[in-house]
Amino acid sequence: MTLLEKNFVGGRWKGGSEELDIRNPSNLDESAGRYGLATVADVEEAFAAARKAHPAWRGATLEQRSIVLENIAQGIFARKDELAQIMSLEGGKTIPDALGEIVRAGNIARFFAGEALRMTGEKIGSVRPGVDVEITREPVGVVGLITPWNFPIAVSLWKISPALAFGNAIVWKPSEKTPGISAAIAEIVAAAGVPEGVFNMVLGNGPDIGSAVVENADAISFTGSAATGKRIAVRCAERLVRVQLEMGGKNPLVVLDDANLDLAADLAVNGAYFQAGQRCTASSRLIVTSGIHDRFVAAVAERVKKLKIGNASDSATQIGPVIDESQFNKVQSYVELGRSEKAELLAGGDAIKLATRGWYVSPVLFANTANNLRINQEEVFGPFASVIRVADYDEALAVANDTEYGLSAGIVTTSMKYAKDFQANVQAGMTMLNLPTAGVDYHVPFGGRKGSSYGPREQGRYAVEFYTIVKTSYLSV
Ligand code: NAD
DSSP: OOEEOOEEETTEEEOOSEEEEEEETTEEEEEEEEEEEOOHHHHHHHHHHHHHHHHHHHTSOHHHHHHHHHHHHHHHHHTHHHHHHHHHHHHOOOHHHHHHHHHHHHHHHHHHHHHGGGOOOEEEEOSSTTEEEEEEEEEOSEEEEEOOSSSTTHHHHHHHHHHHHTTOEEEEEOOTTOHHHHHHHHHHHHTTTOOTTTEEEOOOOIIIIIHHHHHHOSEEEEESOHHHHHHHHHHHHHHTOEEEEEOOOOEEEEEOTTSOHHHHHHHHHHHHHGGGGOOTTOEEEEEEEHHHHHHHHHHHHHHHHHOOBOOTTSTTOSBOOOSSHHHHHHHHHHHHHHHHTTOEEEEOOOBOOOSSOOOOBOOEEEESOOTTSGGGTSOOOSSEEEEEEESSHHHHHHHHHOSSOOSEEEEEOSOHHHHHHHHHHSOOSEEEESSOSSOOOSSSOBOOSGGGEESSOBSGGGGHHHHEEEEEEEEEO
8 A cells, every 4th residue: 555645745745754554443454544653854844834924814804804714614514424433443433433524524615714703802991091092913923733643633623713704824734543534624625715735644653753832832721531631731831821721531420210211211321432441521429319229230231232333334333443552452451440449240240252253342330339430430431331329419419529530420210300510620621411421512612521632622613722822001191
């Protein structure tokens, strides 16, 4: 298979010094492409191009920027079936999961085509006579975007779109695990009318290429693991550049005695296992009150055992493989840890042998677990959930909050009193009532609290906070 030269620097496609060989996680005997990785010199060239191109883009009319965003949206919609095949081949996503994410990404770009036209400011009175005060927003400059593999198009578009809409230039470093979809996104952005140099994409690993982006950018928006995020925040603080981090989760789904049992079990299975559990908003802690506990555990275990695990390209598959060997080993190591912590393994945990060799894991369900076990405190990021029995709502809320993370939190109940109390008091950026913890709208803020997020919110009209900088002007006329 030929080496794909897919770094996009200064308006040109470039190769790289090293080579990345991607395998199909559903069939390890099949290649998902060979890519040339960027060098640190390529990253520096990308920043130089972005700095040169930025003044014109900063000065572009709102309509010019809006049209580019609309073109990106249409480019995504037009190629959606092909993009879904790429995401399935290199990331192990089922086609329906991939299509859902692709359409969401297109909708995000479309939303920001509108936002580009709504750059507002304020004109307010001064405390001094004869003086006017104007508050305006300006682009930050050349922003560095660093993204993960699990939502390779949606997360990327929820950074690229507002960055462009509000007049910034971009150097984007996607995850090295999903180069194919990243290259396709770069093709779509390049064809959308973005001036040369305004948008750059460099493929490469985190420590070298990611770090080079962090060293050169005027602002960093990062989505990925908490460990990497913290390191980046420290460096951004040293450089005094703004930083936005979206990181992991250990999301609770609380099930109360008065819940609809079938709904609760369906939400748990959807939230914990779909997309092989590789979602930052996955429901990994199922916190259940005593009166419904045994019936709930039986209903979830029954559903889990029926899940169809298989090749991501097979239309009957509900759960595809995890993305690669490191994720596979991570899930296995947490199954061993759960056993050693004396949790009761009700389902899953085995490697599965199918017609093709792949990173297949049967969905894991632990019961009789305490919240302070490591399996309930550390993000596994795989098809893995545990049940924690609690006496009542008050204990459920305390357990839900007893975590370093705070991304998404769900409750299943028919009680308005508990639903309202949970919404008010759970320490999470997003709360869900009788809905899965994963699955959000594209036009409203996305983000968490505590160890899950740092800095201003992403998505929706709140995205303007990160991608613009405020200027206060005093005028005496
Ligand atoms: P990761 O932290 O390993 O990598 C994320 C990105 O950072 C990749 O592009 C990687 O190459 C880069 N990177 C790694 N080390 C770096 C360094 N030293 N300097 C600069 N860049 C570096 O995370 P991942 O495994 O790709 O993604 C999974 C994680 O992402 C999970 O923890 C998940 O919860 C989180 N996630 C969070 C959200 C959210 O919005 N909160 C969304 C999706 C995924």
